[in-house]
Amino acid sequence: EVQLLESGGGLVQPGGSLRLSCAASGFTFASYALSWVRQAPGRGPEWVSGITGSGASTYYADSVKGRFTISRDNSKNTLYLQMSSLRAEDTAVYYCAKDIPSPELRFNFDYWGQGTLVTVSS
Amino acid sequence: EIVLTQSPGTLSLSPGEIATLSCRASQSVSSSYLAWYQQKPGQAPRLLIYGASSRATGIPDRFSGSGSGTDFTLTISRLEPEDFAVYYCQQYGSARITFGQGTRLDLK
Numbered sequence: 703e704v705q706l707l708e709s710g711g712g713l714v715q716p717g718g719s720l721r722l723s724c725a726a727s728g729f730t731f732a733s734y735a736l737s738w739v740r741q742a743p744g745r746g747p748e749w750v751s752g753i754t755g756s757g758a759s760t761y762y763a764d765s766v767k768g769r770f771t772i773s774r775d776n777s778k779n780t781l782y783l784q785m786s787s788l789r790a791e792d793t794a795v796y797y798c799a800k801d802i803p804s805p806e807l808r809f810n811f812d813y814w815g816q817g818t819l820v821t822v823s824s
Numbered sequence: 825e826i827v828l829t830q831s832p833g834t835l836s837l838s839p840g841e842i843a844t845l846s847c848r849a850s851q852s853v854s855s856s857y858l859a860w861y862q863q864k865p866g867q868a869p870r871l872l873i874y875g876a877s878s879r880a881t882g883i884p885d886r887f888s889g890s891g892s893g894t895d896f897t898l899t900i901s902r903l904e905p906e907d908f909a910v911y912y913c914q915q916y917g918s919a920r921i922t923f924g925q926g927t928r929l930d931l932k
Contacts, residue, residue, distance in 0.1 A: 810875075
């Protein structure tokens with residue numbers, strides 16, 4: 703059974719930093735691209751960042767480029783999101799999500815974690 | 825960035841009826857990269873359709889997707905009580921991923 707378990711969320715002041723983790727199990731971790739998708743209260747999902755299975759390629763939404771860094775440790779089956787220079791508008795539930803099985807990058811997400819809440823406030 | 829506009833914003837229907845949800849893109853989207861999700865309160869989105877028309881694993885055949893170019897449709901035939909939720913379309917193109925704003929399917 704595929705499982706994605708996020709952790710690391712919490713309350714942080716504007717300008718602060720936070721690192722999210724996503725522990726994965728139930729699939730061949732290194733074979734799949736993964737993404738972080740966030741959802742602010744009452745809003746639709748917003749894709750934040752993605753990384754290929756090998757970690758060689760990373761992708762970012764314009765809203766977080768230069769502030770967030772995605773990475774993965776395939777030996778630990780864990781995905782990370784390092785967030786810095788946080789703003790109030792970064793407040794959201796952050797989900798990690800797995801790409802569907804495909805020979806090419808699809809960024810369509812067949813499994814999601816339960817999410818971790820990040821609140822940026824003074 | 826491709827903007828996805830979903831309509832209607834809210835759809836009020838009864839069990840057993842047919843729901844037709846629309847997703848219109850600001851520019852052409854490859855059908856291979858168009859997906860639909862269902863989200864219920866307090867839960868993560870659930871993949872229903874990928875590649876515009878392929879059902880994800882475990883999704884009942886009352887859910888179907890169609891369309892190409894800039895116009896895509898999610899159809900739910902014979903609505904069941906558990907189908908009342910918010911639905912989002914999503915696309916991937918040129919390393920940019922966007923979601924529509926959602927259609928809320930309400931129980932009439």
